[in-house]
Every structure is written in C-alpha cells, then in structure tokens.
Amino acid sequence: MSVNQAYQSNFSGKRILLIDDDEIIRVAMRELLMSWGGLAYDSLDAAWPQIDQSIDLLISDYRLRDEVTGKQVILAIRKQLGCELPAIILTGDTAANGISEARLVNALLIHNPASAAKLSRQMGRLLSVGLMTKD
Secondary structure (H helix, E strand, C coil), X not given: CCXXXXXXXXXXXXXXXXXXXXXXXXXXXXXXXXXXXXXXXXXXHHHHHXXXXXXXXXXXXXXXXXXXXXXXXXXXXXXXXXCCCCEEEEECCCCHHHHHHHHHCCCEEEECCCCHHHHHHHHHHHHHCCXXXXX
C-alpha cells in the first residue's frame, strides 16, 4: 500500500476548507489533500456559499492578508455554521501569541515546515477521535 493510499483511507470524502493567502501554498495543499481523497476547497471566496454543516475540517494559515489571523477566520466560520468545527492553524511563526490564539479557539497548531505525515496524523486525530465535535 502506498503512502497516499494509506492517507486516502483516512480522508476519503472528507470536506476540508483550506484558507491561505499564498496561492502557491494553497494550491499545493489542495492537491495534497485531494490526493488523500479529501474534497478540498482552496479559497474562502469560492467556498463560502458552500460552507455548511458538511465541512469536516478547517485548515487555516495563521497570518493572512490585511492583518487577519487564522483565529479570526475560525471564529467567523464557526459562527456562520453554528458549530465547533474542528480546526488546524498552520504557521511558520513561533511567537507565543500564535500558540495562545490557537488555544483560545480550541484549534491544533502546527508549525511549518510540517511533514505530510505530521499533518495527516493531526487531521486524523481531529476527524476520527472527535477531539472537537460538530453539533
């Protein structure tokens, strides 16, 4: 069994919303998630009309354009959905405020560069263990 096949069995059909203002990273992450069988939305603008209870996981960069943070995005999307959507914040920033903001919104924080194996493990933790629940 290939690495992608192993990941695919975990994420097949899972709907993942990916928020990152860097197009190269966003497209690469989208391709990775799709190679694992996930249904990845790579733009908040394109996905917003489709955001509903069917989204399984949110992955957001910490620092976005116009001083918007991953914390703010997570809170806005959860408010829109009316549920505690599982979330991961990706960041290259090691400052304490990123860590504390992730904790404040009950999100996992992953520091970049992160391996595909680490991302997969953390996604699996949120999706299968039910660390955070959707109402």
